[in-house]
Amino acid sequence: MTYELYYWDGIQGRGEFVRLALEEAGADYIDITRQSGRGRGTGAMLSVMRSDSEAHIPFAPPFLKDGDLIIPHVANILLYLGPKLGLAPDDEGLRYVVNGLQLTITDFVAEVHDTHHPIATSLYYEDQKEEAKARSADFIKERIPKFLGYFERVLQQNPYGAKHVAGDALTYVDLSLFQIVEGLVYAFPKAMSSYRSKYPLLATLHDSVEHRPNIARYLKSDHRLPFSTEGIFRHYPELDMEAS
Amino acid sequence: MTYELYYWDGIQGRGEFVRLALEEAGADYIDITRQSGRGRGTGAMLSVMRSDSEAHIPFAPPFLKDGDLIIPHVANILLYLGPKLGLAPDDEGLRYVVNGLQLTITDFVAEVHDTHHPIATSLYYEDQKEEAKARSADFIKERIPKFLGYFERVLQQNPYGAKHVAGDALTYVDLSLFQIVEGLVYAFPKAMSSYRSKYPLLATLHDSVEHRPNIARYLKSDHRLPFSTEGIFRHYPELDMEAS
Structure with a gap:
């Protein structure tokens, strides 16, 4: 089917x-x-x-x-x-762990969206630009480090090793984290400029996903659309700044 | 255990x-x-x-x-x-339906939180009060009708009847919807003043949950804390207004 x-x-x-x-x-x-x-x-x-x-x-x-x-x-x-x-753990308990990690990604994605739409989804970005600047500044200062730092710790503390967020094999959360890094680097290149040294395990995970044969083939295909200022991750230079 | x-x-x-x-x-x-x-x-x-x-x-x-x-x-x-x-359907497919409904509640709760903290969780409400007014106005005009209207439709279209959101028996989503209504009526009494006529099935569900013996006993107990301006649902009169 x-x-x-x-x-x-x-x-x-x-x-x-x-x-x-x-x-x-x-x-x-x-x-x-x-x-x-x-x-x-x-x-x-x-x-x-x-x-x-x-x-x-x-x-x-x-x-x-x-x-x-x-x-x-x-x-x-x-x-x-x-x-x-074949992208979830066999262990049933670990499936709830994986679902919990994915739900943290869900929350983070909602916050990414609100960097450019802090007041109302029904309004244009241009009509809430000043509020978007304030929210993005907090997002870069507080929220990116909180979320990426958390996933770095999750990788560090995985008893099966830091190659994956849970268990000893690839799960859909690993794939989603690749997308999170891709999206943040597109939207906030200045804020993310030193992410590899701050979150080395996450950077390694990102690169390993990028080079998986099926993913690499997909990323090169027409089916992978480019990021743009119509999506969740948007690059507006005025919202980006170096992380402290 | x-x-x-x-x-x-x-x-x-x-x-x-x-x-x-x-x-x-x-x-x-x-x-x-x-x-x-x-x-x-x-x-x-x-x-x-x-x-x-x-x-x-x-x-x-x-x-x-x-x-x-x-x-x-x-x-x-x-x-x-x-x-x-005993608060989930026996049918496995319906469990994904129920989980999907709960995740819509999750998203709504995040939006409720952002009515009083639209710029930064790390700042006090008083430091983002003007933005909170703008976000709350949109929340009352656009988001409450969108979410409550959705759940009203879900009840209406449940093939097992409108007493529950999914299947023919109580699930945890029904309980969560009770809490959503309670929280909104506390936080936005003006905006919610006519909710019973707008969302009659949801109002009926709310009342039926409220009168379940274990819930009624719990609501009267000391373990049920009151709503307050420390929680997710907060009553700030300046953020509330009649729904149009």
Whole structure:
């Protein structure tokens, strides 16, 4: 069965965390909104969300359809796919650890979004630019070190070694952390300029994911869209500054 | 085995979503930071978080300890406890639906927090009051209707009936929605003044949870702390206004 991924067309966004897992596993999937035809395109996504008869409507994209099952939220999709794609630990307890780590990434991604939209998602960036500067300054000073420092510690304290965040094998959280680093380096190049010396284990993990054959092939493909100021991670030079 | 809940003392906060599930089920648990003695108190919580040897350190409270397993994040704790407490569907697919609904609540709670802290968690409310007014105005105009309207639709479209958000029996999401309504009515009484006519199914769900015997007993007990301007839901009159 082909997995159907529903997410906004034209950006990496939150959908990218799911795509990286599907690509790493070489899974059979389609990006519904990037195709045309019956049951495809952005209209098909919106009609699921707006359905007045569907039993399990998602609040927002991304969501995954696997047969009749509709699964919303990145962490939930990865929880579901992880064991099927060989990207979750066999140990059941460790799966809750992995889910917890992914949920910390979820929180961090929401904070990344709010660096450019601190007041209202319904307003343009230009209408909240001053507040965005204040929020980004705090984000660079307090939040990047808090989150990246936490993941560095998680790697350091993994009893199976620092190559992965949990257990002795690759999980979807490792892939998501690659994306976090990629996104931050794009959005905040000055703030991230010395991240390799501050978070060496995270940098090593990032590089190891980047060079995995399926990931490397995907990153070079047309299917990997570039970062842009339409996505979650946005580069606005006026929001970036050297980390202290 | 007694469940150990770790969360900041003195507030309901995010820990309350977990407490409601434990209380409804009559589970054996202790609130570690509200007790004193060896391995108890806020110090005990911080020492888990700051440990440099613990394999699975949480990013933030709340977290649950069940034996050696440490489980962070509200939705993750409820995912773990749900089946054990009889508060999750038997059907595996429906468990992902329920988890997705809880994650939408997670996102909403983060937005509730940001109504009073739109710029920085590290600053006082008083230092971001003007921005908080702007964010709260958008929250009342756009976000409350979007989220509550969504849950009203979910109840409406549940093929098993509108008494519960998923399936034909109480789940932890129903309990969390009770808490969402309680918190919003406390924090934004003007904005919520007509919520019963706008979201009648949600109001009915709220009332049915409130009158469940174990919940009613808990709400009357000393263990249920009052809402306050230290928690997630805060009542600052200057942030509240009638919904349009």
